[in-house]
Amino acid sequence: MKNPFRPSRAGRTLIAGAALLSAGAVLAPAGTAVASTAPKREFKAHYVALGDSYASAPLVPDQVDATCLxxxxxxxxxxxxSRGAALTDVSCSGATTADMTASQTDGVPAQLGALNRGTDLVTITIGGNDIGFSTVLGTCAQLTxxxxxxxxxxxxxxxVYEDQISDAIDQTAPKVAQVLRAVHHRAPHAKVVVVGYPDLFPDDGVGCTSKTVPLAVGDFAWLRDKEKELNAMLFRQARKNGARYVNTYTPSIGHDLCKPTGERWIETFAPETPAAPVHPNAMGESVMATAVESALVRHTRHR
Structure with a gap:
């Protein structure tokens, strides 16, 4: 049965460039106690970024890939x-779990093709488009x-008998698990990190009334709960499939789309700073980066 929550290509607006750094080795004459005067070239870990628009940051300056935003x-x-890593970033707006193993559109190959046995770190943010969250938000706005x-x-x-969004999240769980297993297969030595979604709606459930946030007052708490449910599923799948989970929700509480400009890290339906609607702006992406880096540091210390 066709998933009613998978957005169309035109509706998948949820979407920098690869900063490839050189790696090298220091060569020294064999059998000598004299230090080499040749300049040392620092080894750069290979980092591959996978995922959807919450990873690619559509419309946040500077855009370096017009197709994937x-x-x-x-x-x-x-x-x-921050880590001095060589980045291959294939995150792309509109990506679903299916786009990890198949071409998303012309000129955008399967994201897992960026992985190899030399990959040291993988981050992935995925699942929101599988449940069609952008379509859900559009419907909510129309119904307000x-x-x-x-x-x-x-x-x-x-x-009384069903919750279509909860059902879609349940159906997405095995797809996320399959992606994580495929990541481990292609990059067996990599540290794999699932990055969750930041706080989009007021955590206290109290909504806001604004032309730029056209949602019914009573729907804010429900939408908040659906996002938490999605993040909880990602957490479980990460734990079950040999990956770490990074919570970006908690660090972003209090900076949701209802907050004023300057305090808001998630843009409204009509963004006032460069970012896609209901997506992290530059500050939101920075906070997500800090959460990922903190998790990686903790992991290194506890090894």
Missing amino acids: RSNQNYPSLVAQ ATDPTGTPCQTHYTS
């Missing part, structure tokens, strides 16, 4: 800069006028 200030680029103080979107997607 990828920024050179996305969290993978910032992590690579029917009951602006109620829960028209929640009512649309749920009933």
Whole structure:
């Protein structure tokens, strides 16, 4: 059965460039106690970034890939800069788990093709497009006028017998697991990190009324819970499949799309700073990078 939540290509607006750094080795004359005067060339770990638009940072300056809407200030680029790693960034707006193993569109090959046995670090943010979250948000916005103080979107997607979004999340779980197994197969020596989604909606469930956030007041808490449910699924799949999970939700609480410009790390439906609607702006990507880097440092210390 066709997944009603998978957005169309035109609707998958959720989408820097690869900063390839050289690696080398120091050669010294054999059998001599005299230190070589040749300049040392630092080894650069190979880091591959996979995922969707929350990794690629669409419209955040500077955009370096027009097809995938990828920024050179996305969290993978910032992590690579911090660690001095050689980055191959194939994250792409609109990507789903299917695009890890198949071409997403003309000129955009399967993302897992960037991996090899020499890959040292892999980060991946995926799953939001599998459940069609951008389509859900569009539907919620359209329904707001029917009951602006109620829960028209929640009512649309749920009933006594089912919750369509929860069902879509459950259906996405084995797809994420399959991707993680494929990553380990292609990059058996890599540290694999699943990066969750930041806080999009007020964590206290209290909504905001604004032309730039056209959501019914009662739907904010439900949408918040659906995002937490998605992140919880990613956490479980990471643990079950030999990957670390990075929580970007908690560090971004209090900086959701309802906050004013300057405090807001997630843009509204009509962004006031360069970013895609309901996506991290430059500060949001920076906070995600910090969360990833902190997790990597903790992992190294506890090894």
